[in-house]
Amino acid sequence: MTEPVAATREQARALDAAAERHGVPAPMLMALAGFQCATLARQLLSEISALHGEVAVMVGRGNNGGDALGCARHLSTWGFSVHCLLLGAQDQAPQSEQARAAADGGAELLLARPGELDRVAGLALDRPDLIIDGLLGTGAVGAPRDPTATLIRRINRSSATVLAIDLPSGLDADTGGVEGDCVRADHTLMLGAAKVGCQTPAARHWVGRLWLADIGIPAAAYHDCGLALPDRLGPDPVLLTSRP
Numbered sequence: 001m002t003e004p005v006a007a008t009r010e011q012a013r014a015l016d017a018a019a020e021r022h023g024v025p026a027p028m029l030m031a032l033a034g035f036q037c038a039t040l041a042r043q044l045l046s047e048i049s050a051l052h053g054e055v056a057v058m059v060g061r062g063n064n065g066g067d068a069l070g071c072a073r074h075l076s077t078w079g080f081s082v083h084c085l086l087l088g089a090q091d092q093a094p095q096s097e098q099a100r101a102a103a104d105g106g107a108e109l110l111l112a113r114p115g116e117l118d119r120v121a122g123l124a125l126d127r128p129d130l131i132i133d134g135l136l137g138t139g140a141v142g143a144p145r146d147p148t149a150t151l152i153r154r155i156n157r158s159s160a161t162v163l164a165i166d167l168p169s170g171l172d173a174d175t176g177g178v179e180g181d182c183v184r185a186d187h188t189l190m191l192g193a194a195k196v197g198c199q200t201p202a203a204r205h206w207v208g209r210l211w212l213a214d215i216g217i218p219a220a221a222y223h224d225c226g227l228a229l230p231d232r233l234g235p236d237p238v239l240l241t242s243r244p
Contacts, residue, residue: 021224072105171206
């Protein structure tokens with residue numbers, strides 16, 4: 001039987017754990033994920049002629065948010081104006097190192113404290129050329145709750161290009177279905193392995209153009225999780241489908 005190349009929610013979780021067993025711990029995966037996201041973001045900014053543009057980075061509480069902060073660090077170092085809206089505390093693991101590095105690299109960190117979401121969301125989402133969606137990852141189940149749901153609605157009202165990390169926030173990683181609010185992405189960068197839900201007909205309205213990026217997961221980790229090694233991985237993100 002041929003091994004699948006797209007990962008379910010459980011396989012995505014197991015893939016991270018297997019990578020650690022084979023010598024590549026989560027901080028290493030997160031660092032490369034951030035770099036790959038930034039690489040694609042810079043390409044998209046170039047395509048819309050925003051070579052010194054404004055980037056709004058939406059940072060959730062989990063690993064997806066850590067990837068987003070890593071992306072912010074590189075983009076700010078490369079000369080873009082980057083504003084990060086954090087739903088979790090700046091010192092919250094696993095984001096603390098990424099948050100510190102992003103701030104030291106010149107990114108503005110805006111913490112969404114209770115009662116201040118509208119104000120900081122306005123600062124971050126005033127006039128961005130590109131929005132990075134790092135609110136929810138593959139482990140999220142069910143309809144997003146506030147304040148995440150409120151931010152998703154703010155993102156969807158923006159005219160900016162939207163790049164989702166791994167999957168649009170609100171999309172089910174297994175079915176591609178949506179319960180409640182979901183980010184409408186122009187581009188989705190899947191990390192390490194394609195996600196089953198992103199490739200379903202139900203997801204087409206939400207994912208935009210699908211990309212895949214290598215984040216350093218060892219070949220043995222794919223084997224451990226019953227996944228085929230993606231045959232199109234390389235040093236840069238690869239476009240899997242041009243369908244908007």
